[in-house]
Amino acid sequence: xxxxxxxxxxxIARTAKVSGYGLFGGIDVLLEFCPADPDVGIVFERTxxxxxxxxxxxxxxxxxxxxxxxxxxxxxxxxVIEHVMAALAGLQIDNCLVRIDAPEPPACDGSSQAFVxxxxxxxxxxxxxxxxxxxxxxxxxVVEDDFxxxxxxxxxxxxxxxxxxxxxxxxxxxxxxxxxxxxxxxxIQEIANCRTFVLExxxxxxxxxxxxxxxxxxxxxxxxxxxIVDNSLRFENECARHKILDCIGDFALxxxxxxxxxxxxxxxxxxxxxxxxxxxxxxxxLNPHQSSFPLPKNRPAPFTPMxxxx
Ligand SMILES: [Zn+2]
Numbered sequence: 001x002x003x004x005x006x007x008x009x010x011x012i013a014r015t016a017k018v019s020g021y022g023l024f025g026g027i028d029v030l031l032e033f034c035p036a037d038p039d040v041g042i043v044f045e046r047t048x049x050x051x052x053x054x055x056x057x058x059x060x061x062x063x064x065x066x067x068x069x070x071x072x073x074x075x076x077x078x079x080v081i082e083h084v085m086a087a088l089a090g091l092q093i094d095n096c097l098v099r100i101d102a103p104e105p106p107a108c109d110g111s112s113q114a115f116v117x118x119x120x121x122x123x124x125x126x127x128x129x130x131x132x133x134x135x136x137x138x139x140x141x142v143v144e145d146d147f148x149x150x151x152x153x154x155x156x157x158x159x160x161x162x163x164x165x166x167x168x169x170x171x172x173x174x175x176x177x178x179x180x181x182x183x184x185x186x187x188i189q190e191i192a193n194c195r196t197f198v199l200e201x202x203x204x205x206x207x208x209x210x211x212x213x214x215x216x217x218x219x220x221x222x223x224x225x226x227x228i229v230d231n232s233l234r235f236e237n238e239c240a241r242h243k244i245l246d247c248i249g250d251f252a253l254x255x256x257x258x259x260x261x262x263x264x265x266x267x268x269x270x271x272x273x274x275x276x277x278x279x280x281x282x283x284x285x286l287n288p289h290q291s292s293f294p295l296p297k298n299r300p301a302p303f304t305p306m307x308x309x310x
Contacts (some may be wrong), residue, residue, distance in 0.1 A: 006130035007257075011035045011095040016122035018114050020106025023080055023196070024068065026214030029102035031084070033119055036095040038129035041255055042088055046076040048101040053077075057085060057098075059253040059276045067211075069250055069269050080104040082269070083196070086249030087115035090187030092257075093124060094131055107219040110195035112245060116188060134283045136260035142274045150264040150275050162251075163263040164243040172199065172223040176237035179263070182248060191248070193234055194241035200224035247272055254280050 016033045036043065042057040053075025055061055061071040070079035084105045088096055090112065098105075108114035136154045143149035147167075155161065163179030180186050198206070200222050206212050212220065217230040221238070235241055247264055250272035258279075264271070 006133065007092070008126040009038045009094045009129045009131045010092055010124050010126055011037075012093060012119060012122035013125045014122050016118040018106055018108065018118045020108050020114075021214055022102060022104035023107035023110070023215055023219060024104055024211050025102075026212070027102045027104070029100060029104065029106050031105050032099040033088075033115075033122060034097040034099060035125075036097045038095060038127045040095045040097070042085065042094075042096050042098065042252070044071065044078045044081065044098045044100060046078065046101070046103075047099050049076045051075060057081060057253060058255050059273060059280050062253060062273050067269070069253075069273070078103060078105075080107075082246050082249035083110075083112045084115050084249070085252045086187075086245045087112040087119060087192065089248050089252035090182070090192060090245075091116065091119055091124060091184050092131075093119060095127065107215065109193075110197075110219045110221065111193045111242070112191075112249075113193040116192045131257055133257035133259055134254065134279060136258075136279075140275065140278065142271050142278065144267070144271060148266045148271070150262060150267050150271050152263075152275060152279075153261045155259045155261055158259045159261075160258050161261045162244050162247050163261075164240050164247065165263070165265045166237075166240045166243055167266055168199075172225055172227070173197065173239055176240040178237050178240045178244065180244060187248070190235075191241055191245050194238045194245055195219075195221050195234070196242055197221035197223060197239050200229060251276055254283070256283070 012033060012035050017030060019030045021028050044055045044057060046053040053073055055071045055073040055078060057071060061073060063070055063072045065079055068080040069082045070077055071081060078100060084098060135158060136152055140152045141149060160182045161179065162182060165177040167175045180190060198220050203222065221231055222229040250269055251258060254276050
């Protein structure tokens with residue numbers, strides 16, 4: 001594991017807001033992106049709880065939750081953070097306080113687009129600190145079974161590359177794949193507006209579980225036997241691109257930049273967390289005093305990492 005040449009850390013110049021309702025719970029929510037000092041990292045704050053809870057967006061704070069990424073500290077939790085995290089990581093915004101008055105961010109159109117637009121409108125500024133980067137020097141593989149896994153290899157030229165192969169077998173969603181060297185420009189043009197999706201056959205069961213009761217085909221692409229319900233694709237392989245978006249958001253839980261080639265096959269949040277948990281352990285073991293693996297220092301509350309989970 002090497003440290004790549006550093007870039008400057010970045011935040012936003014002023015506060016930006018996005019409002020709507022949550023994808024899972026359907027609760028009205030106002031999300032505010034606020035500037036933060038160098039080495040703070042990304043920290044969520046639940047402003048609706050009596051004693052405001054802050055939760056660092058780091059892998060140690062991830063707790064099990066199906067179909068999304070959820071972080072928790074003793075004071076509270078936030079779920080479905082991945083599309084917000086992807087927007088921040090995709091734009092290389094390293095330090096940001098994300099204030100939110102509900103258990104999850106607004107769904108918007110099911111992609112990161114609204115968050116990207118808000119963040120760009122707040123102007124991104126460089127800070128007087130360098131950003132740490134973990135560069136892979138050996139192959140790393142995490143698998144669920146013979147057909148589901150993520151492999152990571154050393155980069156070609158200090159780049160961060162993610163590929164995804166999506167294959168749901170005999171399903172309305174066709175087999176598809178894509179791969180990108182991730183830069184802010186590529187993220188904005190090719191990935192940020194790719195939306196989350198669901199099979200029509202799953203919708204009733206999810207709603208029985210209380211998930212997505214306010215969701216419509218306008219904030220989650222619904223694939224039925226006759227094709228997409230009440231919507232149309234932005235890219236032929238939009239689903240594979242959205243899975244890359246999810247990887248960008250989940251991999252940002254490492255707390256620093258990455259250089260390496262990642263190829264994910266049919267995987268989801270649980271394996272995303274598993275590979276980042278392994279990389280963060282390795283990085284912290286090599287650099288126990290590495291100041292740029294942020295632990296938040298703008299808040300006095302004790303942060304107790306929760307149990308490792310998928
Ligand atoms: Zn997603």
